[in-house]
Amino acid sequence: NLMHLELVGTGLIEDGQLNTDAITIVEPRVLGVDNAYGVLSFRMESYQDQENAPLKPFDTVSPFVPVLDGDNGMELSWQPGNVADRMEPGDPIIIHFNEVLEKETIVAGESLMLTKGGAQEPFSWKLDGSALIITPDAPVEYGVEYVITTTPDITDLEGNPLQMLDTLEGDNSLDFSLPEYVVNDPDDVRRGPFAATVYPGFPCASSNASQAEIDAGTQGVCISSNEESAQVEVDELPIVDLPANRSIRVRFSQNMDPATILLGDTFLVQKDEGGSWVDVEGELVLDPRALTFTPEQAWE
Known part of the structure; x- marks a missing residue:
């Protein structure tokens, strides 16, 4: 928009x-x-x-989820759809309709339901244009079946009842499950979680930069755990400018234990005050695979 x-x-x-x-x-x-x-x-x-303008066209078509011609055949326009293996815990469920729904007809637990392993799962929802966004209170888990169910009590703005939610199967439900998450497998060598994206900056540890390099606007180079890569000459990392009103964001490769991410302890944001480092006060918001830090005062 x-x-x-x-x-x-x-x-x-x-x-x-x-x-x-x-x-x-x-x-x-x-x-x-x-x-x-x-x-x-x-x-x-x-x-x-x-004085005699044409009458408004009367809508008699019920809302429905459009069918797309995808790589794997006919698919409904919703997420995660046929690619649940790409969904990550914390992501919402998004259903795209052919038209805007009447907000007052969507009632959680009545006309719109979500179950997890056959049991009712609490969730919140919102409309964004013709898209219905469903966010479970708890992040989606691996290896558990989730089912979204609707009733014809949901209508469009003209009062036309919702058609079958899954027009391909002819029922009012959509289901998905994330693949099983394997842990403690002796035959599987796993690496620990790492920062997949970082804003501002770069998702890697950098070498110790000299004061001259910092004055020149660089923060060293990425430190590689691969010996062969470490032998290759790499580009220096610039010190990235950050707008004064922008938050720090980090996204991880795996789900993180929120109890281990503590502001001022295991997660530090500090500033230089006359040669000594001082903690920056702010708000830390944790998601299953991400964190956002917003300072109380704008960055100096």
């Missing part, structure tokens, strides 16, 4: 009819790394006979 666009154009009355034509240029930032450019056009015209 691009909000608050300013358009430039004309508004003319011709034969008693208002015609408006306008354009605008948009430059959205894409994924924080690139700028996109585009021209949007807008046209609006009034009915010439204002």
Whole structure:
């Protein structure tokens, strides 16, 4: 959604009819790394006979989940869908409908239900356009079947009842399960969790940089655990600028134990005050595979 666009154009009355034509240029930032450019056009015209405008088209089509032609055959437009093995604990369940649903008809535990292993599972939900986003209170677990069920009490804005949720199977439920999570397998050599992404910065430990390198805007190079990679000359890591109102974010490769991530103990954010390091006060929010730190005061 691009909000608050300013358009430039004309508004003319011709034969008693208002015609408006306008354009605008948009430059959205894409994924924080690139700028996109585009021209949007807008046209609006009034009915010439204002006293006898055409009646609004009457919607008689029930909402449904569209069927897509995917790589593995016909698939419903929902997540995780046929790729539950790519879902991670903490991710929401998203069901895309062909039109907007009536919010008042969606009642958790009545017209919309979620079960985990056959038992009711508490959850929250919200509508984002025509997408229904379901977030279980507890992150989705591995090796357990989850089932989303709806009733025809859910309607669109015109009161048309919801069709079968799964039009391919002809029922009102969608089910999925994450693959079994294997632990303590003597034949499986696992590595510990690591930072998959870090903002700002880079998901690796860096070598000790000299003061001259820091003054030059670099923080050393990535330290590799691979001896062959360590022999290869690598690029220096720049010190990344961070907007004053932006949070620190880290995403991990595995689910983390929240009891082991303690602000000021195992997770430190510090600043240099006259040659000594001082803790930065702020809020630490933990997700199954991520953490977000927001300082109480803007970064200096």
